[in-house]
Amino acid sequence: MKTEQEFKQKILIADDSEMNRSILTDMLESEYEIIEAENGVEAVAAIQKYGVELSLILLDIVMPEMDGFGVLEVMNRRRWIDDIPVIMISSESASLHVERAYELGITDYISRPFDALIVHRRVVNTIMLYAKQKKLTALVMEQIQEKEKQSTLMIDILSHIVEFRNGESGLHVLHIRILTEMFLKHLPHITDRYQFTREEISMICMASALHDIGKISIPGEILNKPGRLTKEEFDIMKTHTTIGAEMLDKLSFHQDELLVKEAYAVCRWHHERYDGRGYPDGLMGDEIPISAQIVALADVYDALTSERVYKKAFSHEEAVRMICNGECGTFNPLLLECLKDIADTLQENLKSADGAGTDEKELQDILEEKLYPKEASASERTLKLLEHERMKYSFYASMSEEIQFEYTLSPPMLTLSDWGARRLQLPEVVMDPLGDKRITDIMSAEELRNLSRILHNTSPEEPVVKYDCKSKIGGMDRWVRIVVQTMWSSDETPKYEGVIGKAVDIHEARLRIDALENMASHDTLTKLLNRDYAEKWIEECLHREGCGRYVMMLLDLDHIKEANVSRGRMFGDELLVHVAESLLQNTGENEIAARISGDEFLVFIKCGSDEEETVRRIASVLSGEYKGFSFSACMGVAEAEGSQKEYVQLFKEADQALMEAKRKGPGHCEFYKNIRRQ
Numbered sequence: 001m002k003t004e005q006e007f008k009q010k011i012l013i014a015d016d017s018e019m020n021r022s023i024l025t026d027m028l029e030s031e032y033e034i035i036e037a038e039n040g041v042e043a044v045a046a047i048q049k050y051g052v053e054l055s056l057i058l059l060d061i062v063m064p065e066m067d068g069f070g071v072l073e074v075m076n077r078r079r080w081i082d083d084i085p086v087i088m089i090s091s092e093s094a095s096l097h098v099e100r101a102y103e104l105g106i107t108d109y110i111s112r113p114f115d116a117l118i119v120h121r122r123v124v125n126t127i128m129l130y131a132k133q134k135k136l137t138a139l140v141m142e143q144i145q146e147k148e149k150q151s152t153l154m155i156d157i158l159s160h161i162v163e164f165r166n167g168e169s170g171l172h173v174l175h176i177r178i179l180t181e182m183f184l185k186h187l188p189h190i191t192d193r194y195q196f197t198r199e200e201i202s203m204i205c206m207a208s209a210l211h212d213i214g215k216i217s218i219p220g221e222i223l224n225k226p227g228r229l230t231k232e233e234f235d236i237m238k239t240h241t242t243i244g245a246e247m248l249d250k251l252s253f254h255q256d257e258l259l260v261k262e263a264y265a266v267c268r269w270h271h272e273r274y275d276g277r278g279y280p281d282g283l284m285g286d287e288i289p290i291s292a293q294i295v296a297l298a299d300v301y302d303a304l305t306s307e308r309v310y311k312k313a314f315s316h317e318e319a320v321r322m323i324c325n326g327e328c329g330t331f332n333p334l335l336l337e338c339l340k341d342i343a344d345t346l347q348e349n350l351k352s353a354d355g356a357g358t359d360e361k362e363l364q365d366i367l368e369e370k371l372y373p374k375e376a377s378a379s380e381r382t383l384k385l386l387e388h389e390r391m392k393y394s395f396y397a398s399m400s401e402e403i404q405f406e407y408t409l410s411p412p413m414l415t416l417s418d419w420g421a422r423r424l425q426l427p428e429v430v431m432d433p434l435g436d437k438r439i440t441d442i443m444s445a446e447e448l449r450n451l452s453r454i455l456h457n458t459s460p461e462e463p464v465v466k467y468d469c470k471s472k473i474g475g476m477d478r479w480v481r482i483v484v485q486t487m488w489s490s491d492e493t494p495k496y497e498g499v500i501g502k503a504v505d506i507h508e509a510r511l512r513i514d515a516l517e518n519m520a521s522h523d524t525l526t527k528l529l530n531r532d533y534a535e536k537w538i539e540e541c542l543h544r545e546g547c548g549r550y551v552m553m554l555l556d557l558d559h560i561k562e563a564n565v566s567r568g569r570m571f572g573d574e575l576l577v578h579v580a581e582s583l584l585q586n587t588g589e590n591e592i593a594a595r596i597s598g599d600e601f602l603v604f605i606k607c608g609s610d611e612e613e614t615v616r617r618i619a620s621v622l623s624g625e626y627k628g629f630s631f632s633a634c635m636g637v638a639e640a641e642g643s644q645k646e647y648v649q650l651f652k653e654a655d656q657a658l659m660e661a662k663r664k665g666p667g668h669c670e671f672y673k674n675i676r677r678q
Contacts, residue, residue: 039063184205185201187338218239241270249264265291296331407500416429447470466482484502526580529593534596553637554601555658557601579631634666
């Protein structure tokens, strides 16, 4: 059973003055266990001994053997400063000393002579601050680990599908990941050439599971052939590297993600060899990314020690010998040294992973027992659970960086999350929000009416809606997606009572979607509508009530080929863009200009009683000079009155008129009605 002293938090006081240590000890020993050091060397030894058991260090600057700055430099080198807060105590008040101490990571600074109240308050505040930071860090890490777990699960499922086709056990994927992680963690101990962050290790390990994903396209009779592959079959087998890389390269999004980049490298180059005799690209030495080198070594080791349809398993010792002797290709000498260093622990780690299992129910029971002892009453446990959930909600709401809110109808009240209130520069509670100008400044009255109408059309059976709109956030127009769930009473006839929901900033995503939609509907060079979308637009116009009188003009530039030959294709493109801009400037509301093929354009434009005047206005911009090059166009014109004609008929008439104009020579214009009379 622990004594009272063992339950106390530990504070290290490092000061060469026995009097100062005694004063500080008298101030703090009733609440904390005090450990003393009279110089920097003793302080470092104490930190090494107690580690994170220390809740705080009170550190003097001027000490024999090693001063306070020396202690801080050691703490930074060994990263102790990340876990143990330091308050510097000294009579040295020069700004350079204080500034240097803060640069080395101290949390606070206390000057002598001591004020007992100030010392006690700062000690308590610092310890509480670090305790809260540790809790928050633990919560964030838990969320990150859960996210990684889900990502890993999906990757494992995908990679196991490949292994299933390959006739191998799912343990191959697990073994590759474990071996990759061991190499990544040990390699920095034997060389300074490679240093990996925690994120890089995690991403490379996940990417390793996808190393053979390209095998999903290899025929099963080759994958699972018991005997030796023919040259033709081996050539097909080798394509799994480029196929896997191509799959990743063709992902529409996420190309900038570290996981995708590492997975691409691993897929394409895990069969390259250090001497350049691998495939598919014959890379040599450090031309091969280190992640692919590591996965290659892990893959060879596991292939040797596992039974396959075409071979028996080799022993661990034989596999290591064969790899180091170069019988399985040439590997980075540093990786071979790494393999020898960890050889004794390889099998142990792989076996423990094979049989590993977690009794989640048992872990949950232990956690609940620790958090809520059995002596607590049911009501106390309920209150604790509610408080725990409230804290989690508050934390997740702030970390998600989403505007979370609740709106009640009676009384009319909008409640915002803390982060959402700061983002919108509003109080957390707004009474009668629909009548509050601060709300209508953020979201227009029209958008509020639209959202209100949508919400009132929900039902208890289908309460969730999504609504995209523009809102003014931080003085800027932003696209947001509002996702809400309406709340209904439990009456026999349920009543609408309000909503809970969140608003997510989707500005960049919406702009990308708009850009993609624009690419689908517009010609990439001239930015005019393309033929398909022009057809849809005109059909809708022709069938619209009160459409009015329009003319369709088909235009064919006469000299574009000559421009391409004499001035080059880039100039030809410039000329097309110039014509397109001229057409756009001469089309108004409910009128369009489109590029329907290389040098052919379509204009659909309103016309009054004088049809020929309308056509002349368009024709005037289709002849002239551009950068000293003379150009003109042939035109075919057909008219449409309301919904008397379908698009196909109108286009056919304009096309016949254009053919007649081209027959007469450059710069001619023909009306279909004149051809028909002939």
